[in-house]
C-alpha cells in the first residue's frame with residue numbers, strides 16, 4: 214500500500230514536469246506521421262507497400278510483405294528504444310536525487326517506510342511512467358499498422374515489454390548513480406558516458422581493450438565489468454530479432470536483470486548507511 | 490509510560506576529504522520523555538537539537554548509544570508508525586495543493602480512503618488554512634508552509650510529535666495559534682518533542698525543558714525548576730580557565746558562562762557553588778573574588794543562548 218502511494222506520488226511528480234509531457238508529445242507526433250506515411254495497396258501481382266502515397270516496394274506476395282512490415286516495425290522499435298533510453302533517462306533521472314534532497318528526504322524517511330522501500334517506490338514510479346509512454350506509442354503503432362497495412366501482429370506489442378525492461382535495467386544503474394552522487398546532472402552525464410562510450414568499448418572489447426594487454430587476468434577483469442553492467446546493445450539486437458520473428462537469445466536479458474538487481478541493491482545499501 | 494528514551498547518545502559527523510572534518514554534534518545524551526508530556530530541547534544554533542531528533546527518527550545513525558521510540562528501537566520502521574515530524578527546512582512539491590500534500594504524505598503513513606480525506610480537511614481547518622487547501626503550495630508564504638507542515642505532521646494521528654523549530658517564520662499571532670494547537674494535542678494525550686533556540690517559545694507550553702549546548706545536556710527540569718530557583722555568582726579569577734577544567738565541568742553538567750575576568754555560575758544551592766570552587770581549585774585555578782549577583786537562572790540561560798545567537 215505504501216509502496217503504491219510512493220509510486221503514485223512519483224507519477225504525479227513526473228506528470229508535473231514538462232519533460233515527460235514532451236516525451237508523450239513526441240510520441241504523438243511520430244504516430245501521426247506514421248499514420249500518414251504507411252499504407253498498402255493490392256495489385257494483381259501482389260501487395261505494394263506505400264510511403265506517403267508513393268510506391269516503396271515492388272508488388273510482393275503476402276509473406277514477403279509481412280517480413281517487410283516487420284522489419285519496418287523493428288526499425289521503429291529501434292527508434293523508440295533510442296528515444297526512450299536517451300530522453301526517458303533525461304526525463305526521469307531527477308526522481309531519486311529530488312527525493313533525497315534536504316527537506317524532502319526528512320519527510321519521506323520519518324514515515325514508517327524502510328529506505329529501500331522509498332528507493333523502490335521511486336524506481337518503480339519512473340519505470341511505470343516510461344512504460345505508460347512506451348505502451349502508448351506501441352499500441353498506437355500496432356493500430357496504425359493494423360488499419361493501414363492490414364497486419365495485426367501482436368509481436369510489436371511485446372516490444373513494449375522488452376523496451377521497458379531495457380529501460381528498467383538502465384534505470385537501476387541511474388538509481389545507483391543517483392543515490393551515490395545525489396546529483397541529477399552528474400548521474401545523467403555518467404550514464405550517457407556509459408551508454409555512448411564505456412558500453413560500446415566494453416562490447417567491442419576484443420577489438421579495443423583486449424589490445425592493451427594479453428594478460429588473461431586483465432581480460433578477465435574487462436569481461437567481468439562487461440557482464441556486471443546491463444547489456445543494452447545485446448538486448449536491443451535480440452529485441453529486433455524477436456520483432457522479425459527470428460530466433461533470439463535470452464541470456465542478455467537474464468544477465469541484465471541480475472546486473473540491474475545488483476545495482477539496485479547497491480544503491481539501497483549506500484542509502485541505508487547514509488546520514489541525512 | 491516512557492515515549493522516548495535515549496541512552497548515552499553520541500554523534501560525530503564525519504565529512505570532508507577522507508573524513509578529515511569531524512564534528513561531535515551530540516555527547517552522551519541521556520534523557521527520557523513520558524508519554525503525554527510536552528518536552529522541549531532548548532539550545533543555541535548548532536547545539537545538536539536537530540541531530541537528536543534525526544537520530545530518534547533514524548534519519549541519522551548515532552555513533553554510540555541507543556534510543557527507543559514508543560518501545561521500539563529507532564532503527565525499526567515500526568518505531569515511526571505512530572510518529573509525526575515537522576522538519577526544520579521542510580519542502581513540499583510546489584505542484585501539489587495543501588490538500589494533496591496531506592493526502593500524499595498521509596498515504597505514506599498507511600492511512601487511506603475516506604478517512605484520509607476527512608482528516609486532511611479537518612487538519613487544514615485546525616491550522617487555520619481551510620481556504621488554502623486547494624491552492625498550490627508554491628504560492629504559500631513561510632508561515633503558511635509551517636502551518637501546513639504542522640498539519641502534515643499530524644496527518645496519521647500520531648502519538649508522538651517531533652517539531653523542529655515549529656514557529657520559525659511564523660508571525661506572533663500564528664505562534665500563539667500554534668501553541669494552542671500544541672496544548673490541545675496535549676489534552677488528547679499526545680507526546681510532543683519540541684526543538685527551539687528561543688526560550689520564549691518553549692516556556693509557555695513545555696512541561697519540561699532540557700538545555701543543550703555544544704552537544705551536551707546542561708540541565709533538565711520543569712520550566713519552574715529551571716527559572717525560579719537558583720542563584721548567580723560571579724567568580725573572579727586571577728588567570729583564565731584551563732581546558733581541563735572546562736571539560737570536567739561540562740561533564741559534571743555545571744552551568745557557567747565565561748567572562749573576561751572570570752565566570753558567572755548559576756547554582757541552586759551553596760554546596761553547588763562550593764563544588765564549582767572546589768573544581769576550580771583542584772585544577773589549580775586562582776580565585777580572586779566570589780560575588781553574589783541578583784539574577785535568576787532564567788537570565789542565565791538566556792545569556793547562555795544569546796551568547797551564541799548574537800551576530
Ligand SMILES: Nc1ncnc2c1ncn2[C@@H]1O[C@H](COP(=O)(O)OP(=O)(O)O)[C@@H](O)[C@H]1O
Nearest residue numbers: 502504512514533534535536537538539540541
Ligand atoms: N550532516 C552533517 N554533516 C556534518 N556536520 C553536521 C551535519 N549536521 C549537523 N552538523 C553539525 O552538527 C552540529 C549540530 O547541528 P544541529 O543538530 O543541526 O544543531 P541545532 O539543531 O541545535 O542547531 C553543528 O555543528 C552542525 O554544523
Ligand SMILES: [Mg+2]
Nearest residue numbers: 538539577653
Ligand atoms: Mg536545528
